[in-house]
Amino acid sequence: MLVWHSLDEVGPDFGPSVVTIGNFDGVHRGHQEVLAHARSQAEARGGLPVVAMTFHPHPMQVLRPGHGPATITEPAERAELLAKAGADAVLVLPFDREVAAWSPEEFIDRVLVGALKAKAVVVGENFRFGHKAAGHVDTLVEAGATKGFEVEGLALAGAEQPWSSTYIRGKIAEGDVEAAAEALGRPLRVTGVVIEGDKRGRELGYPTANIPAAADAAIPLDGVYAGWLTVLEPAPGAPVYDEPLPAAISVGSNPTFDGVDRRVESYVLDRDDLELYGSKIAVDFVTRLRGSQIKFESIDELLVQMKADVDGARTVLSS
Numbered sequence: 001m002l003v004w005h006s007l008d009e010v011g012p013d014f015g016p017s018v019v020t021i022g023n024f025d026g027v028h029r030g031h032q033e034v035l036a037h038a039r040s041q042a043e044a045r046g047g048l049p050v051v052a053m054t055f056h057p058h059p060m061q062v063l064r065p066g067h068g069p070a071t072i073t074e075p076a077e078r079a080e081l082l083a084k085a086g087a088d089a090v091l092v093l094p095f096d097r098e099v100a101a102w103s104p105e106e107f108i109d110r111v112l113v114g115a116l117k118a119k120a121v122v123v124g125e126n127f128r129f130g131h132k133a134a135g136h137v138d139t140l141v142e143a144g145a146t147k148g149f150e151v152e153g154l155a156l157a158g159a160e161q162p163w164s165s166t167y168i169r170g171k172i173a174e175g176d177v178e179a180a181a182e183a184l185g186r187p188l189r190v191t192g193v194v195i196e197g198d199k200r201g202r203e204l205g206y207p208t209a210n211i212p213a214a215a216d217a218a219i220p221l222d223g224v225y226a227g228w229l230t231v232l233e234p235a236p237g238a239p240v241y242d243e244p245l246p247a248a249i250s251v252g253s254n255p256t257f258d259g260v261d262r263r264v265e266s267y268v269l270d271r272d273d274l275e276l277y278g279s280k281i282a283v284d285f286v287t288r289l290r291g292s293q294i295k296f297e298s299i300d301e302l303l304v305q306m307k308a309d310v311d312g313a314r315t316v317l318s319s
C-alpha cells in the first residue's frame with residue numbers, strides 16, 4: 001500500500017486514477033461501500049488505481065481547536081483499513097489553515113486534476129469540501145464535465161440511520177460497543193503501549209495490561225466490558241503471543257484507590273504469566289458487562305465484583 005503525506009509525495013508520473021475523498025475516521029461500513037464503488041469505477045476503466053484522499057489532523061481540530069471530534073482510528077490504522085477496503089494508495093493531506101482556505105475550485109485543481117489526475121471521483125451525497133464547505137457533489141459534477149472526470153454521488157448507506165463517524169462516536173461515548181461494532185463492520189478497537197500501573201493487580205489476583213486513555217481517542221464510557229486482547233508489536237525481548245486472548249476490560253480511573261488517570265485495563269482470563277509491559281496491544285470490545293466503575297468500601301467487595309465480571313466475560317466470550 002502506498003501512503004503519501006503531502007501532494008508533493010504523489011510524484012508527477014502518478015495517474016490517471018479513481019479518487020474518493022473524506023475523513024474516513026473509523027473506515028465504517030458506509031466508507032467501505034464508497035471504496036467498493038471506487039473499485040468498480042477503477043475496474044471499469046481498465047484497472048486504474050484507487051486513491052483514498054483524506055486529511056490529518058481532522059479539519060474540525062484545526063478549525064475549532066480543542067473541540068475536534070474524538071479519533072476512532074489513528075492515521076496508520078485508518079490507512080491499513082482503507083487499503084483492506086480497496087484503496088491502492090492513501091493520500092493524507094496535512095490539513096492547516098491554508099488548506100482550509102482553498103476554494104472548491106482550488107481544491108479540485110490542485111488535488112483532483114493536478115496531483116491525482118482523477119478520471120472518476122466517488123463520494124457520499126453529503127460530501128462537502130473547500131472553504132466554508134462551499135463545494136458539494138454538484139460542484140464536482142460541473143467541474144468534472146470540463147476537466148475530464150466523472151462523479152458518482154452515493155446515497156448514504158446504513159440501517160436505521162446512515163452509518164457515520166459521528167454516530168459511531170456517540171455510541172462509543174454511551175458504552176454501546178455493540179452498536180459501534182455493527183456500524184464499523186468489526187469490533188471497536190483501542191490500541192496503545194502497555195504502561196506500568198500501580199502494581200496492585202497482581203496482588204489482587206487480577207494482573208492487568210494498562211493502556212492510557214488518550215484524551216483525543218474515542219474510548220468507551222467508563223465501565224466493564226468483555227473483549228479480546230491482541231499483541232500487535234511485542235516489546236523487545238518479550239514473548240510472542242499469536243492468538244487473541246480473552247479479557248475482562250475495565251475502563252476508568254480505579255475510584256476504589258482514588259485513581260486519577262483514566263485507563264483501559266485488561267485482565268486476560270486465567271493468565272498471570274503474561275509479559276506485556278512496553279508491547280503495543282489492541283483491545284477489541286465485544287460487550288458491556290456493567291456500568292461505571294464503583295468506589296468500593298473495601299478490597300474484598302471489589303474482589304467479589306471482579307470475580308463476577310470475570311465470570312461474565314468468560315460466558316460471553318466462550319459463546
Ligand SMILES: Cc1cc2nc3c(=O)[nH]c(=O)nc-3n(C[C@H](O)[C@H](O)[C@H](O)COP(=O)(O)O)c2cc1C
Nearest residue numbers: 197198199200201248250254255256267293294309
Ligand atoms: C474486571 C475488572 C473490574 C474492575 N472494576 C473496578 C471497579 O468497579 N472499581 C475500581 O475502583 N476498580 C476496578 N477495577 C480496577 C482495579 O482497581 C485495578 O485493576 C487494580 O487496582 C489494579 O490496578 P493496577 O493495574 O494499576 O495495578 C477493575 C478491574 C478489572 C480487571
Ligand SMILES: Nc1ncnc2c1ncn2[C@@H]1O[C@H](COP(=O)(O)OP(=O)(O)OP(=O)(O)O)[C@@H](O)[C@H]1O
Nearest residue numbers: 022023024030123124127156157162163164165166
Ligand atoms: N453511510 C454512508 N454511505 C455512503 N457514503 C458515506 C457514508 N458515510 C460517509 N460517506 C462518504 O464517505 C466519505 C468519507 O466520509 P466522512 O468520513 O467525511 O463522513 P462521515 O463518516 O459521515 O463522518 P462525519 O460523521 O464526521 O460526517 C465521504 O465521501 C462521505 O460522503
